[in-house]
Structures are given as structure tokens and as C-alpha cells.
Amino acid sequence: MFVPLSRPDISTLEKRYVTEVLESGQLSLGPKLREFEQRCASLAQKKYAAAVNSGTSALHLAVKILGLKEGDEVITTPYSFIASSNCLLYERVKPVFIDIDEHTLNMDAEKLEDAITEKTKAILVVHVFGQPADMERIGRIAKKYQLKVIEDACEAIGAKWDGQPAGSFGDVSVFAFYPNKQITTGEGGVLMTDDEAGYRAACSYRNQGRSDSGNWLEHVRIGYNYRMSDLQAAVGLAQIERLNELLERRERAAERYKQYIREYEVEVDLPKVSARAHMSWFVFVVMLPETANRQEVMRLLSENGIQTRPYFPSIHLQPAYRALFGYKPGDLPVCEKQSERTLAIPFYPGIGEEEQKYVIRHLKKAVERSKSR
Numbered sequence: 001m002f003v004p005l006s007r008p009d010i011s012t013l014e015k016r017y018v019t020e021v022l023e024s025g026q027l028s029l030g031p032k033l034r035e036f037e038q039r040c041a042s043l044a045q046k047k048y049a050a051a052v053n054s055g056t057s058a059l060h061l062a063v064k065i066l067g068l069k070e071g072d073e074v075i076t077t078p079y080s081f082i083a084s085s086n087c088l089l090y091e092r093v094k095p096v097f098i099d100i101d102e103h104t105l106n107m108d109a110e111k112l113e114d115a116i117t118e119k120t121k122a123i124l125v126v127h128v129f130g131q132p133a134d135m136e137r138i139g140r141i142a143k144k145y146q147l148k149v150i151e152d153a154c155e156a157i158g159a160k161w162d163g164q165p166a167g168s169f170g171d172v173s174v175f176a177f178y179p180n181k182q183i184t185t186g187e188g189g190v191l192m193t194d195d196e197a198g199y200r201a202a203c204s205y206r207n208q209g210r211s212d213s214g215n216w217l218e219h220v221r222i223g224y225n226y227r228m229s230d231l232q233a234a235v236g237l238a239q240i241e242r243l244n245e246l247l248e249r250r251e252r253a254a255e256r257y258k259q260y261i262r263e264y265e266v267e268v269d270l271p272k273v274s275a276r277a278h279m280s281w282f283v284f285v286v287m288l289p290e291t292a293n294r295q296e297v298m299r300l301l302s303e304n305g306i307q308t309r310p311y312f313p314s315i316h317l318q319p320a321y322r323a324l325f326g327y328k329p330g331d332l333p334v335c336e337k338q339s340e341r342t343l344a345i346p347f348y349p350g351i352g353e354e355e356q357k358y359v360i361r362h363l364k365k366a367v368e369r370s371k372s373r
């Protein structure tokens, strides 16, 4: 049996919307893009949304429209996909990492205040694996120190904290649509904000710095080509209309995994979900016992056709970050310890009971065998 790590779920609706765009003759900056953006804004309860060609681009523009620049510091988490920190480096802003909570794997809000300096301008919070960070507490600290909040909700569309949707908390918030995310556009991202000037600047930046005068060859700032095409927006619109269905199927798959892990008595831990969080299941991550050898577990699973990935390596220990900032093992011990034992196993809306049982049976065997070597 082959069980992939993830697989997008595409229905006839996506195909219909893409065909509509193809037949309309307007493949960029058309009505599907605007419709998709409106759906994103309303999900995040924000006034404005600007869709772009990736989540990384959306994060980059978030940094730009908040006016962050060289000399500024932004507090963020080392346990994330690297884009949440790279977006700061594009503008020569310094990421300041604080350690994570060992149970939720999110930024440990307890450690926030100690990291604030004169140079701190913002907090970039990530809702890792679809569980929101403690936005009540982070928001309170941001307010107290007059810091902006960038909300990287790339893994958390549809999640909630205290009943409020992910994406609604940041001064600028971001969703992403790579094929392994809860919904996809192939490649894509979107930023949401209530700030009209910031929104207009983002639309200009994504479109070669054009003004909204309508003059196609007037460039009022140095921009980028970060546009999302209407073909991508058409896929996204269909996916967002199906969001609840897709999230429910992901949730059912996660519940089955938890049940099989109990039934088969597999020696793994799971990240804990706060009672205040409503999870949007992005990936299914298990925490291996410290005595197991993750490399060996992955190899044994792979031999049986089961794809896995060691989400996430500590960002501060990536070679590029060590070279830039001189980080070394031991700097952020909780993040380092957990990142050495977390492993994402196959997870997507269409995964079935048989595949999941197969994965869990082999996971149990692999963990046991890797320990006895």
C-alpha cells in the first residue's frame, strides 16, 4: 500500500470554476479573484483581503505595509515553517525567537514580555499545525507595549480561539494555499487587514507598484509581481465554498487516528489542544518517545509505502540562521527537544479507515523496532 503524506481534494466544482475563467478570457485580476478575496476577508472578519501568489509573499507584504524595517525587532516562534521568519529577513528586520510551549508547540506567551526591547515593533504569531496560539494573552501584551501583530494563520484557516476565528486577531493576518494546506489554489496566499491604506499598498506592491489611478504604466513604488491568477482564485473559490466539508472530513480522520493510537497502544504522545482552541486540522503530528530513533522510524515506514516528514526542524538551527545570528544547540531547549521527536504522518480529507489502520500498525512496529537497535 502507498499512503502519501497529503493529497489535495479536488471536486467538479473546482473544475467548473476554472473552466469558467478559461472561457471568460480574463485570466488575471478578474471577478473570481475579487470573489475569492471577499470570502477570505469575511472568514477572517476583516474589511479587506489581497490575494497573492504564495503565503510567503503575503507575509512579506504584511511586513512591508506595517512599515517594519532594518533596526526593528519582531518576536516570533522558532517552531514553524521557515517562511514565517524569512519574511522578516527580506526587509532586514531581526527575528527574535522565544521558546515554545512543550504541549501545544505554539509560542510560549509567558516568555513574551522578557523578549521585548526598545527595538521591538511587532509580534509575529504562528498557529502551528492549526491550533491557535493564546491570542487573548498575546493581544493584551501587544496592546500594553503598542506592538503590531502579524498573524500567520497559514496552517489555521477555520480555527478559533475563544470562539473567534484565526485571521481575525492580527493587524495583518495571512492564510496560505499550497496543496498540503486545508484548502489550496495550487500556489497562493492572502493577507487580510482592516487598514484601508495598508490594503491599498499591498495591492500596489503585488502589482509592480502600480497606483490605483488606472494608469497601467505608472509605478508609484518599487513593487513585485506577487499576483494570484484568476485560474488559481477559481480553484480557491470552490475550495472555500467546500471549506466546512473539508474541515469536517479532516477532523473525522484525526479522531480516527487518535482512536487507533489508543486501541493499538502505540507509544507516542500527541500535541495537546487547549480547551479554548478549536483546531483546524492541518497535519497529524505524533511525538515519538525520546528513546526511539526518528530516522529509523521514517525509514521503516517508507519501506512500507508510508510517507512521513519531520515537521518542524528548529528555525534557529537551520544553517542559514546559524550563519547569520550564531545560534547553537541549547539556545531554545523546548523547541529543540520537541522538534527532534515530532513526525507528521499521512493526513488528508480523503484518507480512509483502512489506510489509517495500516499507518498506525506500522507506526507501532517501527517505534518498537527503532528502540531495540
Ligand SMILES: *Cc1c(COP(=O)(O)O)cnc(C)c1O
Pocket: 054, 055, 056, 057, 080, 081, 083, 084, 126, 152, 154, 155, 176, 177, 178, 188, 189
Ligand atoms: C505554508 C506556510 C506558509 C506559507 O507558505 P507558502 O508555501 O509560501 O504558501 C507560511 N507560514 C507557515 C507557518 C506555513 O505553514
